[in-house]
Amino acid sequence: xxxxxxxxxxxxxxxxxxxxxxxxxxxxxxxxxxxxxxxxxxxxxxxxxxxxxxxxxxxxxxxxxxxxxxxxxxxxxxxxxxxxxxxxxxxxxxxxxxxxxxxxxxxxxxxxxxxxxxxxxxxxxxxxxxxxxxxxxxxxxxxxxxxxxxxxxxxxxxxxxxxxxxxxxxxxxxxxxxxxxxxxxxxxxxxxxxxxxxxxxxxxxxxxxxxx
Amino acid sequence: xxxxxxxxxxxxxxxxxxxxxxxxxxxxxxxxxxxxxxxxxxxxxxxxxxxxxxxxxxxxxxxxxxxxxxxxxxxxxxxxxxxxxxxxxxxxxxxxxxxxxxxxxxxxxxxxxxxxxxxxxxxxxxxxxxxxxxxxxxxxxxxxxxxxxxxxxxxxxxxxxxxxxxxxxxxxxxxxxxxxxxxxxxxxxxxxxxxxxxxxxxxxxxxxxxxx
DNA sequence: AACTATTTGACAAGAAATTGACAGGGATTT
DNA sequence: AAATCCCTGTCAATTTCTTGTCAAATAGTT
Numbered sequence: 001x002x003x004x005x006x007x008x009x010x011x012x013x014x015x016x017x018x019x020x021x022x023x024x025x026x027x028x029x030x031x032x033x034x035x036x037x038x039x040x041x042x043x044x045x046x047x048x049x050x051x052x053x054x055x056x057x058x059x060x061x062x063x064x065x066x067x068x069x070x071x072x073x074x075x076x077x078x079x080x081x082x083x084x085x086x087x088x089x090x091x092x093x094x095x096x097x098x099x100x101x102x103x104x105x106x107x108x109x110x111x112x113x114x115x116x117x118x119x120x121x122x123x124x125x126x127x128x129x130x131x132x133x134x135x136x137x138x139x140x141x142x143x144x145x146x147x148x149x150x151x152x153x154x155x156x157x158x159x160x161x162x163x164x165x166x167x168x169x170x171x172x173x174x175x176x177x178x179x180x181x182x183x184x185x186x187x188x189x190x191x192x193x194x195x196x197x198x199x200x201x202x203x204x205x206x207x208x209x210x211x212x
Numbered sequence: 213x214x215x216x217x218x219x220x221x222x223x224x225x226x227x228x229x230x231x232x233x234x235x236x237x238x239x240x241x242x243x244x245x246x247x248x249x250x251x252x253x254x255x256x257x258x259x260x261x262x263x264x265x266x267x268x269x270x271x272x273x274x275x276x277x278x279x280x281x282x283x284x285x286x287x288x289x290x291x292x293x294x295x296x297x298x299x300x301x302x303x304x305x306x307x308x309x310x311x312x313x314x315x316x317x318x319x320x321x322x323x324x325x326x327x328x329x330x331x332x333x334x335x336x337x338x339x340x341x342x343x344x345x346x347x348x349x350x351x352x353x354x355x356x357x358x359x360x361x362x363x364x365x366x367x368x369x370x371x372x373x374x375x376x377x378x379x380x381x382x383x384x385x386x387x388x389x390x391x392x393x394x395x396x397x398x399x400x401x402x403x404x405x406x407x408x409x410x411x412x413x414x415x416x417x418x419x420x421x422x423x424x
Numbered sequence: 425a426a427c428t429a430t431t432t433g434a435c436a437a438g439a440a441a442t443t444g445a446c447a448g449g450g451a452t453t454t
Numbered sequence: 455a456a457a458t459c460c461c462t463g464t465c466a467a468t469t470t471c472t473t474g475t476c477a478a479a480t481a482g483t484t
């Protein structure tokens with residue numbers, strides 16, 4: 001299956017298409033044209049068609065797109081039709097919040113939370129067990145964990161990332177304000193909240209017409 | 213002061229420059245060339261020079277850039293040299309986590325947390341008072357609040373955003389998985405965690421050479 | 425069954441972002 | 455003080471991304 005490289009800009013837009021299509025699907029609409037979707041989403045119809053065509057033709061001339069079919073197909077492309085077992089490293093406020101988030105409907109299931117504080121050992125969050133860091137390698141080797149969520153202090157993240165990649169983790173969702181250096185084959189997705197906040201701050205100071 | 217529009221791509225990179233320069237500054241380095249920074253940051257030197265030149269020439273031929281000066285200037289551009297009073301709407305896990313985050317060093321100071329649960333009324337998080345939602349308009353009118361952080365359930369966000377923009381809030385940092393519709397002049401920065409996770413999921417399934 | 429209205433997929437044109445190249449000015453060395 | 459080296463700012467080339475256009479195909483209508 002030789003496909004040409006899909007651009008990052010396209011991938012970034014897919015979750016938004018997925019979300020809108022899900023809502024449209026729930027509202028009971030069966031079919032939609034790129035033009036209608038374009039109106040709802042405030043992007044050009046041309047871009048929608050072009051984006052979708054990267055993955056093959058999901059529509060039909062004179063009809064448009066079947067909402068359920070398109071939603072499902074985008075789900076497959078994004079991988080949300082599969083189960084992705086996760087572990088959260090760092091049981092602080094953020095780890096706690098993420099453990100309570102409803103990612104499960106998209107297949108992201110948290111299997112365990114790791115921390116260093118002895119008082120948390122043996123406790124659980126919404127049924128998800130909290131374990132001590134020394135059991136990390138053991139757990140990851142035995143259980144089919146795909147994604148590790150990093151919500152621990154900046155100073156300890158690099159070391160933990162090394163341990164995780166050593167025992168076979170292929171994906172890191174990194175909340176630490178730090179660029180991780182990982183071996184070939186490991187994917188890292190950063191959530192740099194301060195960066196986001198600084199962009200907001202810039203836009204407050206330099207307000208100009210938005211494309212809203 | 214008539215400046216031409218700076219592209220979003222450039223703004224998105226500024227916080228990262230700011231972070232690296234801060235670290236370099238802390239390590240005691242006084243000057244740096246675009247080439248050295250390029251190595252550290254894994255972007256082209258040309259891009260660094262081009263990005264910085266959007267805001268004027270901060271460097272000097274034969275010398276490079278003064279780290280402290282450049283760091284400060286980017287800070288000013290991003291607005292982190294000023295105080296940005298914030299309020300957090302939604303005192304759940306996420307609101308709680310954000311209230312404990314150390315955004316203050318960059319000038320983002322949380323003044324209050326709003327919630328609907330009566331049992332939280334009068335409590336505080338790290339000294340930040342938790343208030344009931346009915347005091348929202350009153351508080352925002354009296355205090356110089358700039359940014360509202362939205363960490364409440366999807367179903368209630370739109371209504372709260374309307375209330376906030378009505379009483380003069382100019383910036384929303386939105387954690388709800390929903391695109392907000394706001395009046396002209398209000399800036400919204402979204403943090404869509406599920407989108408980020410879905411992009412990670414895509415990249416797990418479709419791994420190919422990264423530009424790392 | 426023929427006709428009209430829709431609407432995709434493909435392609436080309438246009439816009440934007442990134443990279444490469446280099447002249448010129450300042451720093452450093454001899 | 456002169457010569458050499460370094461490195462920016464800028465411009466041009468290239469690449470990537472976005473938008474507009476239209477033939478062809480299907481749906482719906484008469």
